[in-house]
Amino acid sequence: MTRLWRSFRCLMVLFYLLATPGVMFAHARETSKAEALLQTMSAEEKVSQIFLVTFEGNQVDEDSKIFQLLSKYQIGGVVLRADKNNFSEEETTASLRELTRSLQEIVWEASSQVVNIEDTGHTQGFTYVPLLIGVQQLGNGYPGDQILFGVEQLPSHLAIGASWDLSLANQVGEILGNQLSSLGINLYLGPNLDVIETVNNEAASSLGVNAFGGNPFWVGEMGKAFVSGLHTGSNNRMLVVAQNFPGTGNSDRSPDREVSTVRKSLGQLTQVELVPYFSVTTPSFGSPGCVDAMMISHNRYQGFQGNIRASTRPISFDSNAIQQVFSLPEFASWREAGGLLISENLGSGAIRRFFDPNDVNFDARQVARNAFLAGNDVLYINNLISTGDPDPYTTLISTIDSFVQKYREDSAFARRVDVSVLRILEAKSKIYPNFAFPRMSNEVVEAHSAAQETTFDVAQAAVTLLSPSAQELDTLLPDPPLWYERMMIFTDVRTISCCDGCPSTTAIGTHALANALVNLYGPQAGGQILQNRINSYSFTQLTEFLDNLETDMAELIESNLKSADWLIFNTLNVSENIPSSAALRRILAERPELLSEKKVIVFALDSPIYLDATEISKVTAYYGLFSKAPAFLDVAARVLMQEYAPSGALPISLNAVGYDLSIVTAPNPNQVIRLELVMPVEAEQAPATSVEAEEDVGEPGVEGDIIFDITPTPAPTPLPSFKVGDLITIRTSPILDHNQNIVPDGTRVRFDFRISGEPDITQQFESTTQGGVAFFNYRIESAGGMDVIASSGLATRSETLQINISPEGVMSFFAFTPTPLVSPTPEPTPTATITPTLQPTPTSTPEPLPASYPSLGDWAFGVLVMGIGSALTFMIGLLWWGSSRWGLRSALCALIGGLGAYTYLNLGISGVKDWIQQSGTLYVIEIVVAGLLIGWIAALIWWMGTEGRYPKRNRR
Structure with a gap:
C-alpha cells in the first residue's frame, strides 16, 4: 500500500510539472542561463560586475583608462555624465552613439581574446557579459539632464505632476525610453520618487523640479506610469532605477553636502516616503510599471535606525536597516524576484565628510567594502579617491583588487558576491536574452514631432495660476497687452556647456518669450502686438542696473522701466552661486516705485517656492510653468495674451499662496457621492482591490468594464435572490478632490446603514478608496428594508440607496438624492474637462499677410x-x-x-x-x-x- 501511495504521488508531481511548463520551466531556463554563466566566470570577472563607474572624456582608444577598465577588468557598467566630458560637441547624438557602440565593442573583443592564467599554465578568455551604460536624464535640460543637445528637451518631473495626467506621464516616459535606447543607453537612473512635504528646507530646494509632487499617492502613480513608458519606449531594453530610496524629500539638508536625517517613525515613513516606491514594486516583477532596481540614498532614517547620532551610518551602509526595509511585504516579493539594489555615489562629498570629517585619512577600499556588505548589489563610484592616491582610477583599481583578494580568502564574502552577481546577470538577461551583443540601428535619433507635441500638451496641462484667484485676475487684467502698450521682459539667462571646451549656449535666450509673442501675435499673425514695443533683458543686466553701474544699458533699462506698461519676469531657481538669480526679489524690495501702476507678471520656469507671500503680493499675476523647454514659453505667451486659461494645479503645498495640498486632495464637499449595489457576478469580477487608479474615472458611472446606473430616479433593475446571511457589496462612484481628480488611495469612506422601522438605529462602517472608489461588504441579517448613505471627510452629500429584501429572498433597490431645503450652488459634473487643444507654434516661417494689407x-x-x-x-x-x-x-x-x-x-x-x-x-x-x-x-x-x-x- 505504501509503495502504491509513493507511486501515486510521483505521478501527480510529474503531471503537475508537465501541465505548467510555461510557468515553471521557462523561469528555470532563464535562471539556469545566468547561473551557468556565473559558473564560467573568474573571481576577477565576478567582482568587476559589481562596479558601476564613471570615466573622464569621450575617447576610448587603447591608451584611455576606460579601455583598460573594460578590457582587463570587465567592469559591469558605466555612467555617462556631462561633468566628465563624456559628450564632446553639440552633435551629441552621433558622437554618443559612437561612444556607446565602442564601449560595448571593447567588452566583446576582450571576451574573444585568450589570456594566460597565472600559475596554472592554462589559457582562458573572458566570459562575455553586455555592459550597462547608464545616464540620468530627468528632463528640463540642465542640470536635470546630462544629454543637453541632439535630443528633444522633455518636461520636468514637477511639470508632469502639475498636469495630474497619468497618460502624459506615460507618454513622456515612452518618448524618453525610445530616445535613450536608440542611443545605446540601457540603464536609466531615474525617476525621482521623492515626496516634497515642505518647501522651506534645503533638500526641497535642491530637488527643485526633479520630483513629481508632494502627495505620496500621486507621486507613486506618476512614477509608475513614467516607468511603464520607459520600458515600452525602449522595447524592454532598458533597466530603470528608482532614485533616492527610501525618499529624501523631507530630509533636513541637501544630501550632496552632508549625510542628512529624516526624523520620522516607521509608520510615518510607510504612509508618506515609501508609498511611491510601493507603487513601482508591487506590480509583478518584470511588468512595465515595475522598476528593475533602486538606488539607496546616503540618508539616515529614524524609523529604521532608531535614535540618530552623529555616528549613525547612512542607511546605504546599515545592513540591519536595509534588511528591515526589504522585509516589508511590499518590497519582499520584489527583492526575492530579482530586484537590484544600487548604492548612491560612494564618492560624494557627504560620504567623504562622514567617514573622514577631518580630511586626514579616507580609505575608499573600506568604504566600498562596507557598502557592499550592507546589502548593495551594485556600487556606483564617481570621484572616489583614497587619501594618498594620485587619481580616482588608481583608487578604483586597488578597490577591485582588494575585493578579488577578499573573494579568494573569505568563502562567506565569495558567496555574498555570487548572490549579487547572479542578480546582476539575471537583470542583464532581461534586456539581452542569451546575453547577445547589443545591436543598434544606424538611424540617428532626431527631435520628432511626437516629442514636441507631448511636451506642448504637458505645458498646456501644467501651467498654473498661483496668485491671485482667477476671479480676481479677471478684474486686475481685463485685457491682454494691447498693440500700443510697451512690454519689458526680464529673463534669468544662464550659460551652459555639455563639456569643457564645448561651445557655450543658454538654457533660455534673452529674447525667447519675445520671439514666441511675435510668432504668435505679431504683425504676421494678426497684429495684436508690435515687435518694436517689446524690450528684452537678462537678469544679469537688471542686476547691473540695481547695482547702479554706470553703463549705457543701465540707463536704457531705467528709461524703459519708466515708460513700460507691462513688466514680465521669467524666473528660475534662486542660487547663492548665481547672484543675478535674485534680481526679481531685489527689484521688488529695493525699487518698488518702478513697479507702481504697472502690470507685473511672473512666470516661474522652475519651482515656484522662491518667492514669499510679501513678494507675491507685489506682483499682478504669478504663474507656475515648472519647466523651461521652448513649448512652455509658447504656452506662457498664450497665457499672457489670454488665449488660454491656466488649467493646472500645484502638485506641492505652497504656504506663500495659501495652498495646502492635503486639503486640495481631500474629498470635495460640493459633490454628491453615488452608490451602487454590485451584482453577484460583478462582485466576483471586481473585488475591493480591483479598481486601478489608471482607469478612466472621470465619468461617474463608468468604472472599467462595469457600467452602473447613477440616475437619481428609480429605475428597473434585475431582481437577484439573496438569503439571510449572504454578503452584498456596495460601492461608491469615483470620489473626487477639489481639483476634480480622484482622491488618493486609502481615503476613508463611511457607510451608514439605517434599518427600516428602526430610524433611531444606525450602523456605521468604514472602508477606504482604491482608484477613487470604495467598496463595502454587508452581511444580510434579516429580511426587510434599509437605507444606505456614504460620506468621506467633508463630502457628506450622497445618494440614498434603498434596499428591500422580501421574505422569499428577492431584492429590490433604487437610489435617489434627497432634495435639500436650500438649493446648493450648482456644481459642475465631475467629468473630465474637455478643453480645445492648442497647437504649438509652427517652427516654419509664417505665411505673409494678404495682399489687401494695409488694413x-x-x-x-x-x-x-x-x-x-x-x-x-x-x-x-x-x-x-x-x-x-x-x-x-x-x-x-x-x-x-x-x-x-x-x-x-x-x-x-x-x-x-x-x-x-x-x-x-x-x-x-x-x-x-x-x-x-x-x-x-x-x-x-x-x-x-x-x-x-x-x-x-x-x-x-
Missing part, C-alpha cells in the same frame, strides 16, 4: 494724416508765401504726394510688405508723412522757381 484702419489713419498735412501746407503757403493761390497749390502738392505714397504701399512690393509687417500702422503713417513732405518740397521748388526767384515781379 481699413490704416487707410483711415492715412486719410486723417493727409488731411492734417494738407491743412498745414495750405497755412504755410498762405502765411509764408503770402498768397492764397500758393497756399492752395502747396496743399494740393502735399496731398498728391501723400496719396502717391499710400498708393505705393498697396503695390505689394515685397520689401515694403516686410516693413509693414514688422511695424504695422506706425510704418503706414510714416510713409504717408514722407509723401506729404515730398509733395510740399515739390511745391516749394515750384514757388522758388517763380515767385520766390522774382519776388518783385508781381509787384510791378
Whole structure:
C-alpha cells in the first residue's frame, strides 16, 4: 500500500510539472542561463560586475583608462555624465552613439581574446557579459539632464505632476525610453520618487523640479506610469532605477553636502516616503510599471535606525536597516524576484565628510567594502579617491583588487558576491536574452514631432495660476497687452556647456518669450502686438542696473522701466552661486516705485517656492510653468495674451499662496457621492482591490468594464435572490478632490446603514478608496428594508440607496438624492474637462499677410494724416508765401504726394510688405508723412522757381 501511495504521488508531481511548463520551466531556463554563466566566470570577472563607474572624456582608444577598465577588468557598467566630458560637441547624438557602440565593442573583443592564467599554465578568455551604460536624464535640460543637445528637451518631473495626467506621464516616459535606447543607453537612473512635504528646507530646494509632487499617492502613480513608458519606449531594453530610496524629500539638508536625517517613525515613513516606491514594486516583477532596481540614498532614517547620532551610518551602509526595509511585504516579493539594489555615489562629498570629517585619512577600499556588505548589489563610484592616491582610477583599481583578494580568502564574502552577481546577470538577461551583443540601428535619433507635441500638451496641462484667484485676475487684467502698450521682459539667462571646451549656449535666450509673442501675435499673425514695443533683458543686466553701474544699458533699462506698461519676469531657481538669480526679489524690495501702476507678471520656469507671500503680493499675476523647454514659453505667451486659461494645479503645498495640498486632495464637499449595489457576478469580477487608479474615472458611472446606473430616479433593475446571511457589496462612484481628480488611495469612506422601522438605529462602517472608489461588504441579517448613505471627510452629500429584501429572498433597490431645503450652488459634473487643444507654434516661417494689407484702419489713419498735412501746407503757403493761390497749390502738392505714397504701399512690393509687417500702422503713417513732405518740397521748388526767384515781379 505504501509503495502504491509513493507511486501515486510521483505521478501527480510529474503531471503537475508537465501541465505548467510555461510557468515553471521557462523561469528555470532563464535562471539556469545566468547561473551557468556565473559558473564560467573568474573571481576577477565576478567582482568587476559589481562596479558601476564613471570615466573622464569621450575617447576610448587603447591608451584611455576606460579601455583598460573594460578590457582587463570587465567592469559591469558605466555612467555617462556631462561633468566628465563624456559628450564632446553639440552633435551629441552621433558622437554618443559612437561612444556607446565602442564601449560595448571593447567588452566583446576582450571576451574573444585568450589570456594566460597565472600559475596554472592554462589559457582562458573572458566570459562575455553586455555592459550597462547608464545616464540620468530627468528632463528640463540642465542640470536635470546630462544629454543637453541632439535630443528633444522633455518636461520636468514637477511639470508632469502639475498636469495630474497619468497618460502624459506615460507618454513622456515612452518618448524618453525610445530616445535613450536608440542611443545605446540601457540603464536609466531615474525617476525621482521623492515626496516634497515642505518647501522651506534645503533638500526641497535642491530637488527643485526633479520630483513629481508632494502627495505620496500621486507621486507613486506618476512614477509608475513614467516607468511603464520607459520600458515600452525602449522595447524592454532598458533597466530603470528608482532614485533616492527610501525618499529624501523631507530630509533636513541637501544630501550632496552632508549625510542628512529624516526624523520620522516607521509608520510615518510607510504612509508618506515609501508609498511611491510601493507603487513601482508591487506590480509583478518584470511588468512595465515595475522598476528593475533602486538606488539607496546616503540618508539616515529614524524609523529604521532608531535614535540618530552623529555616528549613525547612512542607511546605504546599515545592513540591519536595509534588511528591515526589504522585509516589508511590499518590497519582499520584489527583492526575492530579482530586484537590484544600487548604492548612491560612494564618492560624494557627504560620504567623504562622514567617514573622514577631518580630511586626514579616507580609505575608499573600506568604504566600498562596507557598502557592499550592507546589502548593495551594485556600487556606483564617481570621484572616489583614497587619501594618498594620485587619481580616482588608481583608487578604483586597488578597490577591485582588494575585493578579488577578499573573494579568494573569505568563502562567506565569495558567496555574498555570487548572490549579487547572479542578480546582476539575471537583470542583464532581461534586456539581452542569451546575453547577445547589443545591436543598434544606424538611424540617428532626431527631435520628432511626437516629442514636441507631448511636451506642448504637458505645458498646456501644467501651467498654473498661483496668485491671485482667477476671479480676481479677471478684474486686475481685463485685457491682454494691447498693440500700443510697451512690454519689458526680464529673463534669468544662464550659460551652459555639455563639456569643457564645448561651445557655450543658454538654457533660455534673452529674447525667447519675445520671439514666441511675435510668432504668435505679431504683425504676421494678426497684429495684436508690435515687435518694436517689446524690450528684452537678462537678469544679469537688471542686476547691473540695481547695482547702479554706470553703463549705457543701465540707463536704457531705467528709461524703459519708466515708460513700460507691462513688466514680465521669467524666473528660475534662486542660487547663492548665481547672484543675478535674485534680481526679481531685489527689484521688488529695493525699487518698488518702478513697479507702481504697472502690470507685473511672473512666470516661474522652475519651482515656484522662491518667492514669499510679501513678494507675491507685489506682483499682478504669478504663474507656475515648472519647466523651461521652448513649448512652455509658447504656452506662457498664450497665457499672457489670454488665449488660454491656466488649467493646472500645484502638485506641492505652497504656504506663500495659501495652498495646502492635503486639503486640495481631500474629498470635495460640493459633490454628491453615488452608490451602487454590485451584482453577484460583478462582485466576483471586481473585488475591493480591483479598481486601478489608471482607469478612466472621470465619468461617474463608468468604472472599467462595469457600467452602473447613477440616475437619481428609480429605475428597473434585475431582481437577484439573496438569503439571510449572504454578503452584498456596495460601492461608491469615483470620489473626487477639489481639483476634480480622484482622491488618493486609502481615503476613508463611511457607510451608514439605517434599518427600516428602526430610524433611531444606525450602523456605521468604514472602508477606504482604491482608484477613487470604495467598496463595502454587508452581511444580510434579516429580511426587510434599509437605507444606505456614504460620506468621506467633508463630502457628506450622497445618494440614498434603498434596499428591500422580501421574505422569499428577492431584492429590490433604487437610489435617489434627497432634495435639500436650500438649493446648493450648482456644481459642475465631475467629468473630465474637455478643453480645445492648442497647437504649438509652427517652427516654419509664417505665411505673409494678404495682399489687401494695409488694413481699413490704416487707410483711415492715412486719410486723417493727409488731411492734417494738407491743412498745414495750405497755412504755410498762405502765411509764408503770402498768397492764397500758393497756399492752395502747396496743399494740393502735399496731398498728391501723400496719396502717391499710400498708393505705393498697396503695390505689394515685397520689401515694403516686410516693413509693414514688422511695424504695422506706425510704418503706414510714416510713409504717408514722407509723401506729404515730398509733395510740399515739390511745391516749394515750384514757388522758388517763380515767385520766390522774382519776388518783385508781381509787384510791378
